[in-house]
Amino acid sequence: MLDDVVVSSNAGRVKWISRKCAELFAYLLFYLGKRIPRSRLVMDIFGGMHQTNAENYLNTTVYQLRKSLEPLGMREVVRSENDGYALELKDPVIDYVEFEKQVEEIQSIDVSNVERALHIERLYTGDLFGDKAYVWAINEMVRYAEVYTSFVKQLAEVLISLRDTSTASKLLLKLNERNPLDESVIQHLMTIREMTGDKKGLTALYTDYVRLLSRELGIRPSEGLIHQYDMLVSRLTNKK
Structure with a gap:
């Protein structure tokens, strides 16, 4: 369910007959094993349609979902x-469930479990349901994205403390791509530029961020970031 709605087994991969049957599967999977009333499915998945049309569409979608699952013996x-x-699924492996479970198990990241943390980070192959943006799942999509972001920031901090700037930088650039306005990510990247003696890269990173804030939000960076930049540039200048 991370980055896309994909169902597979030893028998192969499900080919969805329609987008709505994939959405219906995702919805039912979210409440695995629980009965969801038809009225709720109509409201959450087919909201905005005339009641009769929505109910008919639900009937068609249930049929399509079962037909989609049939080749894998999952009808x-x-x-x-x-x-x-x-x-009803017997012992399913669900990627977003596995990711959150392992994040919770690790509790805090340090030198003893940094390799395991890197493995957990790779489990998050994309946001929940990818670009589908199901309205009924928005809160959980945001929550999982926040769990991932927080986890990666912790991991990056440990990697920086271990002076593994290359791995830390790759992870932080992934976060920056997801949200270019996140100042704490820029702070970490600036620290790495200073650690590696990259004064030109530090200045380019900071300047680009200042321009982005001005262009998109019409604001200046925080006093903390301005101070950090001045301090890091001063350090690099003094090293010479």
């Missing part, structure tokens, strides 16, 4: 139950 995992539907 029966979508259960009809008391005017609702439930998804």
Whole structure:
């Protein structure tokens, strides 16, 4: 479910008949094993449509979902139950569940578990449901993205303390690509530029960020960032 809605087993990969049947699967998976009333599915997935049309569309989508799952022998995992539907899967491996579970298990990152933390970071292959932006999942999509961002920042800090600036920089640049306005990421990247003696790169990074803030938000960087930049440039100048 990270970066896309993909279902596979030893028998192959599901080919969705329609986008809505993929969305319905994602919804039912989110509430795995729980009965979801038809009325709620109509409201959350087909909201905005005329009631009768929405109910008919739900019927069609349930049928399409079962047909999509049939080649993998999974047709029966979508259960009809008391005017609702439930998804029953035996021991599924769900990527976003596994990612959050491992993040919680590691608790804090240090030199003893940094390799494991790097492995966990690689589990997050993209945001929940990718570019689908399902309205009913917005809060959870944001939450998982925040869990990932926080985890990577912690990991980068440990890598910087270990002077593994190359790996830290790669991770931070991934965060910067996701959110170019995140000042704390810029702070870490500036620190790395100073550690590696890259005065030109430090100045370019800071200048680009200042321009971005001015262009997009019409604001200046924080006093803290301005002070950090001046201090790092001074250090590099004094080294010479």
